[in-house]
C-alpha cells in the first residue's frame with residue numbers, strides 16, 4: 001500500500017497506529033470515561049460463560065452510551081486491537097468489523113490477571 005492509511009469496512013485507520021502500541025496513560029479522553037473502577041464490567045473474567053458475558057456487556061454498554069469519550073475510545077480500541085469492551089463495542093463486534101485482538105489466546109489469562117491486579121491496586 002502506497003499511503004499511510006488502511007481501509008477496513010469503510011473506516012480508515014492509521015497503519016502506524018495499528019502497528020504501534022499506544023501508552024494508554026497518554027490518552028486524555030480516558031479521564032472522562034465513565035468506566036473508571038469498573039474493570040469487572042469491561043473485561044471478561046477467565047472462563048466466563050456466554051450468558052454472563054451478555055449480562056456484563058449489556059451493563060458496560062449502558063455506561064458507554066452515556067460517556068463523552070465513546071468515539072475516541074472505540075477508535076483507540078480498534079487501532080490497538082484491544083481486548084474487552086471499549087467505546088460501546090464488544091471484542092466480538094470489533095473482530096467482526098475487522099479489528100480482532102492480536103493477543104494470543106494463551107496470553108489472555110495473563111492479560112486478565114494483570115488488569116485485575118491493576119484494578120485492585122487502583123481501588124485500594
Ligand code: SF4
Nearest residue numbers: 033035064067073087
Ligand atoms: S466509551 Fe465506555 S469504555 Fe470508553 S471510556 Fe467511556 S465508558 Fe469507558
